[in-house]
Amino acid sequence: MDTPPVSTAITIRRAEPSDYEAVQRIFAGANAISGTLQLPFPAAETWRKRLSEPADDLYVLVACVAGEVVGQLGLHSFPHSPRRRHVGQLGMAVRDDWQGRGVGRALMQAAIDLAEKWLQLTRLELEVYTDNELAVQLYKKCGFVIEGTLARYAFRNGSYVDAYAMARLRTA
Numbered sequence: 001m002d003t004p005p006v007s008t009a010i011t012i013r014r015a016e017p018s019d020y021e022a023v024q025r026i027f028a029g030a031n032a033i034s035g036t037l038q039l040p041f042p043a044a045e046t047w048r049k050r051l052s053e054p055a056d057d058l059y060v061l062v063a064c065v066a067g068e069v070v071g072q073l074g075l076h077s078f079p080h081s082p083r084r085r086h087v088g089q090l091g092m093a094v095r096d097d098w099q100g101r102g103v104g105r106a107l108m109q110a111a112i113d114l115a116e117k118w119l120q121l122t123r124l125e126l127e128v129y130t131d132n133e134l135a136v137q138l139y140k141k142c143g144f145v146i147e148g149t150l151a152r153y154a155f156r157n158g159s160y161v162d163a164y165a166m167a168r169l170r171t172a
């Protein structure tokens with residue numbers, strides 16, 4: 001398969017129900033599974049339901065290149081929790097063949113803008129495996145700091161893995 005040029009325009013939009021097969025394909029990738037809490041063999045039906053019946057506290061964004069969905073980001077909020085209304089939790093994945101080309105950066109910037117400029121969220125949280133250097137670098141560049149290490153956070157491909165708790169606090 002030809003490698004698409006890095007300069008190809010990346011557009012970000014809200015996920016639509018019809019995106020479910022593309023999102024399932026993202027989470028079928030070995031890196032995407034390894035870097036997240038997803039299991040191998042993702043079911044299309046799971047993503048069809050999640051995208052067609054979205055909870056009111058979840059914002060799902062997708063990144064598209066030439067009309068094709070190549071990345072996904074979920075922003076969970078807590079509108080029904082008076083004392084956590086200012087918090088958003090992020091999770092994201094870029095399709096394996098599109099990683100390292102700016103898609104994650106574009107998704108994260110769009111999510112930060114949505115969270116801070118429109119949803120009044122002042123604390124954004126995420127967990128990332130301590131050995132996921134690419135992701136940790138991306139988050140640091142986007143203003144997240146490491147707040148602590150979560151030991152044996154998850155089981156991954158036969159062994160436990162630690163995770164960093166990272167957060168970005170809106171300053172202005």
Ligand SMILES: CC(C)(COP(=O)(O)OP(=O)(O)OC[C@H]1O[C@@H](n2cnc3c(N)ncnc32)[C@H](O)[C@@H]1OP(=O)(O)O)[C@@H](O)C(=O)NCCC(=O)NCCS
Binds near residue numbers: 031033094127128
């Ligand atoms: C982590 C992930 C979301 C990042 O998205 P991405 O599109 O691959 O990242 P980008 O191309 O936008 O790169 C963003 C930054 O990461 C760093 N980066 C990119 N490629 C890198 C590489 N090969 N080595 C080290 N750092 C790299 C750079 O600092 C880059 O910053 P820059 O924009 O100043 O160059 C993506 O790789 C992914 O989905 N991985 C698998 C699933 C996963 O780990 N999800 C995160 C769960 S917390």
